[in-house]
Amino acid sequence: MAKNALLPRGKAFRRVRFGPAAGCVMMLDLQYELRTFLGVYERELLPHYQALLRPGLKSFDVGGKNGYTALLIASITRKDVASFDCERAAVIEMRKVFERNDLPIVAVEAFVGRDTGEGRITLDDAAEQFFVPDFIKMDVEGAEVDVLLGAQRLLATRKPDMIVEVHGQKVEAECIKILVSHGYKPTIVDPSRFLPESRPFAFNRWLVCRRSENLLVTRPSPAHK
Numbered sequence: 001m002a003k004n005a006l007l008p009r010g011k012a013f014r015r016v017r018f019g020p021a022a023g024c025v026m027m028l029d030l031q032y033e034l035r036t037f038l039g040v041y042e043r044e045l046l047p048h049y050q051a052l053l054r055p056g057l058k059s060f061d062v063g064g065k066n067g068y069t070a071l072l073i074a075s076i077t078r079k080d081v082a083s084f085d086c087e088r089a090a091v092i093e094m095r096k097v098f099e100r101n102d103l104p105i106v107a108v109e110a111f112v113g114r115d116t117g118e119g120r121i122t123l124d125d126a127a128e129q130f131f132v133p134d135f136i137k138m139d140v141e142g143a144e145v146d147v148l149l150g151a152q153r154l155l156a157t158r159k160p161d162m163i164v165e166v167h168g169q170k171v172e173a174e175c176i177k178i179l180v181s182h183g184y185k186p187t188i189v190d191p192s193r194f195l196p197e198s199r200p201f202a203f204n205r206w207l208v209c210r211r212s213e214n215l216l217v218t219r220p221s222p223a224h225k
Contacts, residue, residue: 122150
């Protein structure tokens, strides 16, 4: 594309230009991560982050990838964030990124799921090992149900506010069932149809789960069919 020809190639440390994470340093390739650089990646979620997060809240970022979500969260809360990813290369990159930002974020190499084992952890165990989170962002590319099933104590007691990215209709239905059983009333957020982001999954949207329904007044999307 013509616009790509004008952009520098290759990963380099760059400052996010706009949005809640503006000013944060990330390792970005503008050929593929221009939306992140401009602070508009997953822009559908920005009002929900702003409604759910406030200074002093501790958070888990499950599926940390390039560190953007953890930086966004910590920029608002200025409090502890544990960012989990199962890919070593991603964790190494996140640690380099977090070292360049004066924010309380730790990158954790672990597969978050239902069962523990070598290199694995549940959210219930993570809450004991690190801290009890007030907020959780989850993007685990289809493993959402297993992650929620590994957080039964956390969901039953602390009931953190959450944004859960779901991948697939069946997965979404199972996640909603688990969340409703713990007293949540998830709001479905659909991807924007205006300049949509390229996504590998045909069905991909978010469940916004809050302890208080008064935090954000929004019109829920049509019920899942």
